[in-house]
Amino acid sequence: MAESPPQTAFAEEALTHLDTLYRGALRLTRDPDSAQDLVQEAYLRALRYQHSYQPGTNMKAWLFAIMRNLFWDRFKGSRKEDVSLDDVGEFVLYDKLRDEGAKPEADVLDKLAASEVVAAVEKLPPLHREVVLLGDVEGFSYRDAAQTLGVPIRTAMSRLHRARQQLQKSLYDYALESGIVRANGTKEVPNE
Amino acid sequence: MNCSDCKEKLDRYLDRELSNTEMLELQLHLEGCPPCTDNYEFQASLKRLVKVCCEQDKAPDALREKLRQILT
Numbered sequence: 001m002a003e004s005p006p007q008t009a010f011a012e013e014a015l016t017h018l019d020t021l022y023r024g025a026l027r028l029t030r031d032p033d034s035a036q037d038l039v040q041e042a043y044l045r046a047l048r049y050q051h052s053y054q055p056g057t058n059m060k061a062w063l064f065a066i067m068r069n070l071f072w073d074r075f076k077g078s079r080k081e082d083v084s085l086d087d088v089g090e091f092v093l094y095d096k097l098r099d100e101g102a103k104p105e106a107d108v109l110d111k112l113a114a115s116e117v118v119a120a121v122e123k124l125p126p127l128h129r130e131v132v133l134l135g136d137v138e139g140f141s142y143r144d145a146a147q148t149l150g151v152p153i154r155t156a157m158s159r160l161h162r163a164r165q166q167l168q169k170s171l172y173d174y175a176l177e178s179g180i181v182r183a184n185g186t187k188e189v190p191n192e
Numbered sequence: 193m194n195c196s197d198c199k200e201k202l203d204r205y206l207d208r209e210l211s212n213t214e215m216l217e218l219q220l221h222l223e224g225c226p227p228c229t230d231n232y233e234f235q236a237s238l239k240r241l242v243k244v245c246c247e248q249d250k251a252p253d254a255l256r257e258k259l260r261q262i263l264t
Binding site for chain 2: 007008011012014015018019021022023026027032036039040043044047093094095105106109112114115117118121132133135136137139141142157160161164167168
């Protein structure tokens, strides 16, 4: 059996993933103070269970799994409620914009405010939000995301697909409300 | 590969989760299909946008220092 790494080396490596954990905690709790508490608790737990970490494996995924498990324990009472997404069907933003004559479609993305993109992510139910964080923000493979979430790969893929559809629907709704697009085509919005 | 197959596999292509063979088939289709290429570029831009927007938050320095003291 491999020996545990020295605590200092372990801590130093673990701290290189702090931004990832904080961002994840912030998106999950949607509150900076709660995010900091959650991250601190996650690191304390990681230190306590560092013997279970296999050096050379994906420490970021290991730490994220600890953090999100704590989130579900502390904030959701371990109940990973099956919060269903709105039934948006196969909503593809590109198709929607193209159908409505918004050319070029990519220009619409340039006009979306960063805060609205984050808000759209935070509107997702937690089970879907976390898979977007892992897949789209942190660049986890399907396998690593599935292991982190403790679900089969097919489940992670399915959640990611549905979450993206909902995300695109939210961004489309925002684009409509803010006048970036109209139901029958683009509206000119001057860039800042 | 047709446009329907391409659309069905686009997420996995963007996520670099296709096999080498599937990836080559999809790349070949994209090279000869401007509408699918437009869709691919849009989806890639959207994925980048989500990443960039959500990556703007960094852990507070005070938290980093506090954890460093606790952990080391």
